[in-house]
Amino acid sequence: MSEPIKARIISTGAYLPEKILTNKDLESIVETSDEWITTRTGIKKRHIAAKNETTSDMGVIAAKRAIEKAGISYDKIDAIIVATITPDMLFPSTASFIQKKLGITSIPCFDIGAACTGYIYALVTAAQFIKCGAFKNVLLVAAEKLSAITDWEDRSTCVLFGDGAGAAIVSGERGNMEIGEFFLGTDGRFTDILNVPGGGVFCPASEESIKNKMHFLKMKGQEVYKYAVKYMCESAEKVLAKANISSESIDCLLPHQANMRIIKAVGKRLKIPQEKIYLNVHDCGNMSAASSSVGLDGVLKKHNGNQKILMVAFGAGLTFGSLLLEGMDNQ
Ligand code: UT7
Numbered sequence: 001m002s003e004p005i006k007a008r009i010i011s012t013g014a015y016l017p018e019k020i021l022t023n024k025d026l027e028s029i030v031e032t033s034d035e036w037i038t039t040r041t042g043i044k045k046r047h048i049a050a051k052n053e054t055t056s057d058m059g060v061i062a063a064k065r066a067i068e069k070a071g072i073s074y075d076k077i078d079a080i081i082v083a084t085i086t087p088d089m090l091f092p093s094t095a096s097f098i099q100k101k102l103g104i105t106s107i108p109c110f111d112i113g114a115a116c117t118g119y120i121y122a123l124v125t126a127a128q129f130i131k132c133g134a135f136k137n138v139l140l141v142a143a144e145k146l147s148a149i150t151d152w153e154d155r156s157t158c159v160l161f162g163d164g165a166g167a168a169i170v171s172g173e174r175g176n177m178e179i180g181e182f183f184l185g186t187d188g189r190f191t192d193i194l195n196v197p198g199g200g201v202f203c204p205a206s207e208e209s210i211k212n213k214m215h216f217l218k219m220k221g222q223e224v225y226k227y228a229v230k231y232m233c234e235s236a237e238k239v240l241a242k243a244n245i246s247s248e249s250i251d252c253l254l255p256h257q258a259n260m261r262i263i264k265a266v267g268k269r270l271k272i273p274q275e276k277i278y279l280n281v282h283d284c285g286n287m288s289a290a291s292s293s294v295g296l297d298g299v300l301k302k303h304n305g306n307q308k309i310l311m312v313a314f315g316a317g318l319t320f321g322s323l324l325l326e327g328m329d330n331q
Pocket of ligand 1: 031032033036037040041116155156157159194219221222223224225228258259262286288314315316
């Protein structure tokens with residue numbers, strides 16, 4: 001009998017827009033302070049996409065970087081999966097736009113809408129296609145232009161988010177990081193605590209919807225905070241139990257980068273020391289699904305070889321999930 005196919009990450013890529021918005025800059029936009037933002041969130045600055053720069057534009061740059069690093073030709077890519085909550089259009093999918101901009105045709109392309117957990121959902125989805133033998137190489141992209149759905153008059157949300165994109169090539173043929181045990185979940189009872197109410201069929205665009213700012217992100221921050229810690233910890237604990245390992249054997253924790261206080265609380269409960277936790281929240285803010293993809297690119301620059309990386313995230317939905325990446329010696 002032949003060996004089961006393993007799903008592995010061959011390469012990653014990332015892109016952050018040039019323009020940087022600091023906490024000091026925000027002080028001249030809304031009534032806030034560097035001190036408030038830093039102590040409540042840990043964020044110091046975030047990248048903001050240019051006016052005409054779309055989610056797919058950012059995704060394509062990250063994708064090209066991952067493809068180049070993988071050293072594969074475009075015709076070896078069997079599918080494109082994109083995680084985003086800020087698609088270029090309601091339809092077609094941002095994956096379709098990325099396919100077009102890469103000059104690839106025919107292969108299946110689709111988006112995953114699992115908010116900040118989107119990249120973990122996408123990695124797990126790609127892994128299933130690889131393991132069953134349907135595809136050999138899948139291009140994953142997580143890209144967000146959150147600045148386009150931010151209410152720049154709402155100080156409780158506009159200080160939190162940033163734009164960016166990350167990508168990976170998941171393969172059944174080679175690669176150093178194996179996609180291992182995972183847990184995915186959603187608690188749909190809390191769809192009202194983090195959403196963009198306008199633009200879909202629930203509240204189509206109208207003069208009234210625009211006047212009422214229905215096309216901007218709305219969040220009940222404290223409620224999200226409460227469930228974030230609970231669901232991230234529970235997800236990570238389930239993965240550790242499934243893999244039959246303790247948190248001590250984790251070399252790096254890559255949590256969703258929403259808020260430093262949430263990250264610290266998760267690290268403490270999982271008993272993973274601060275120095276093993278990867279952070280980009282200070283420099284990038286919360287980039288939703290792109291936080292984990294840009295983060296993974298950063299992690300893999302530091303960690304290679306025989307290492308265990310635990311990813312964990314939560315987001316609107318409420319979605320949550322965790323994934324174990326295990327370094328393999330045989331590339
Ligand atoms: O990817 C998932 C997305 N979301 C999250 O993970 C967010 C989770 N939640 C959080 O991170 C926190 O709840 C926030 C950072 C959003 C807010 O922190 P908080 O400690 O929960 O603050 P709060 O909402 O209780 O607000 C405290 C005070 C309020 O003033 P009063 O009512 O006490 O006078 C707010 O009006 O802080 C005020 N405030 C601000 N002050 C200065 C809210 N935003 C700001 C601001 N600058 N930007």
